[in-house]
Amino acid sequence: MLGWLRNLAAPVPQAAVGHLGWLRGALGAALAIALAAGLTAMLLGVSALPLPLPLLVAPLGASAVLVFCVPASPLAQPWPVIGGDLVSAAVGLAVGHAVGVPWLAASIALGIAIALMSLLRCLHPPGGACALLYALGAAGAEHWQWAWIGSIAANVAALAATGWLYNNMTGHPWPHVPVRVPPPLAPAYTRDDIETVLADWNEVLDVDIDDLDAFCQALLRKGRGG
Known part of the structure; x- marks a missing residue:
């Protein structure tokens, strides 16, 4: 029981908080979200209210946490971010339209999205949120159409561009470049x-x-x- 509690209270990775890493990640994520909103408005030609499409899609916030706070994570690399979110959103829309029952469409879409992300090597946790959101939107009262893919596509494009520029400028190469391993001192392991x-x-x-x-x-x- 105590061991379980210790695991539950495990600290945040040092890279995310040490040496003001938390501030670097927070500023980068905030900048990326602001730019994503602006770029999406420009690309979609949004100028009138009510907005025909959302400027920001909620799962983008989770993607931003990964890209700017743990940019070395395999789940936070460009292909998982772009492919994971877009593939999952497309799955959500397709299943939502096909099934029509929100809760059933959401559960099926999530399972298919996880399978596809794994097979395509673009596993990205916020992709699961994209699958749920788009399945619920397509199967729900609003009946989201395929034009809604435009919002997440523009969002992800802005996030990836900002992540590449900001992370590299602040000393965290992105896409992540593994540390060069020096010759081993002794054949302790392979x-x-x-x-x-x-x-x-x-x-x-x-x-x-x-x-x-x-x-x-x-x-x-x-x-x-x-």
Whole structure:
């Protein structure tokens, strides 16, 4: 029981809070959302009220947290962000129109979206929110049409462009470039050993294997005074 509670209260990753990382991420995300709204309004020609399409789609906020707070995460790379959100939104619309029952459409759309994101190697948690949102919108009273894809597409384009520029300007290359692993001091382990352990654990860790390898090498060097 105590172990479960300790896991529940696990700290936020150091990279997201140390050395004012929280401020860098907060400013970047705020900037990206503002630019996304402006770009979407421009691309969709939105000038009248009520708005024909939303300037911002809610799952974009979750995508921004990943892109600017944990830009090294495999789930926060450009292809997962772009592909995950767009594929899932399209799935949500298609299933919503086909099924017509909001709760059923949402559940089916989420399952299909997760499967497709996994197969296309663009798994992105906010994509699940996109699938739910668009399935509910398409199956609900508003009957969202395919034009609604324009909002999420413009949002994601602005987020990716801002993420690339801002992260690289603030010392966090994006797309993420794994740390170069120096020659090992001794054959303590191999990359195959890392993959074997991960397979034995049967868990998906939110870290690239190359980054994990670099961390282990740095740890070994530190322990040996290197």
